[in-house]
Amino acid sequence: MTYETDATTLELPWPFTGREDERELVRRSLTGARRGMVVTGPAGCGKTRLVAEAIRGTDCARAAGTPESRTTPFAAFAHLLPEPVTLHGAVRSLSGVRTLLVDDAHLLDDASAALVHQLAVHGRTRLLVVTTGGFRVPGAISRLWTGELLPRLALEPLPEEETDALLTAGAGPLDALTANRLRRLSRGDLRLLRDLLGAVRGLLTPVPGTGERAWRGPVPLTPAVRERAAAVLGRTCPPERETLDRLAFAEPLPPDQDDLDLDVLEVLESDGLIEVDDRGAVRLAHPLYGPVLRAAAGRLRARRLAG
Structure with missing residues (x-):
């Protein structure tokens, strides 16, 4: 290793x-x-x-x-x-x-x-x-x-208190928003949590008067983060990538939206990249996918998709 x-x-x-x-x-x-x-x-x-x-x-x-x-x-x-x-x-x-x-x-x-x-x-x-x-x-x-x-x-995912102890051991005290954000993005995957903390460690800024540090801004696309999100970042079929990007900026979306291709949605669902809830709303399958896709979009593409 x-x-x-x-x-x-x-x-x-x-x-x-x-x-x-x-x-x-x-x-x-x-x-x-x-x-x-x-x-x-x-x-x-x-x-x-x-x-x-x-x-x-x-x-x-x-x-x-x-x-x-x-x-x-x-x-x-x-x-x-x-x-x-x-x-x-x-x-x-x-x-x-x-x-x-x-x-x-x-x-x-x-x-x-x-x-x-x-x-x-x-x-x-x-x-x-x-x-x-x-x-x-x-x-x-x-x-x-x-x-x-x-x-x-x-085994269940590590409880919140123990996860916070790992974050503190890795980067010192973090403010609640940063800790919650890292926990949500990693969804109990400690290896992903380690990769994310490694990616944002140099971006942490002091919170005045608290002794804590905070991370704001987009997810940095380090090699480790890119590897973790390769399933969506490496999607080369244009209609599939367009659908993933649209979800990154506007999830959830109704599956019956006129300009959504149901065949594309079925492929993405079968590959485990999107999920459809009981009401039919379509979301990305992992909380990391949206931030990474948004960070990877160029400014013009992001402006179009956000609009």
Whole structure:
């Protein structure tokens, strides 16, 4: 992992905060007769950091799924297994591993997922399995908790008080408007919160008489922020980008508005870029998209869309 050191980038890692009870619960799942735990939750809520803190100082083998290796059998365990290997041979090879952490288990290839399930069935290896909500999970992984092989800990986004503690650790005391704005834009994603704070850190100005600092103005389009909003900024189809930009300046919009293309709206909805509520109003799917699209628009385009 590379850590940038320019003045606008937040130093890493952030202090571990707000998950002390969950950390102890994970630790206890690896002691005595217990066989481990599955940790689930939305992207960026701190699942990997939680289990890393829970196993700190212990002897633990690690494996992780990746999008690129989902079609390669046993790809996640290639560094732990001999070649070639069957499922039976893989279980036998890992039977001596006391504790195994499997991160991003929703990205495992089918053979690796089956291996994790068999390790749980045999019960000789204590397993910590981390998976992100909102993705299709291999059936062998979901059966870990639906089949009651392992208990599941479903993490919620970090509470507001603990999130504010992270912001203070990263940039000092912030005024309420700035803290609320950063929380809203990140929507519980701590990695996005870190990126946003890194982007605005050099723009914070003192609030007279308070000791706090404030951020006003548009979202800065740093490389980290652009990467986070690539789904909308990288949209190259002109009608789709025009619709996204219009929403950025005037959401919500009624879907039956005469000059809105319903075919375009369906494509954007299926790609998870817009949402339609029960009353039919159309909005951008993430609170970061609007500010980033507005910041990326030129002055003439912004004037036309705002009008």
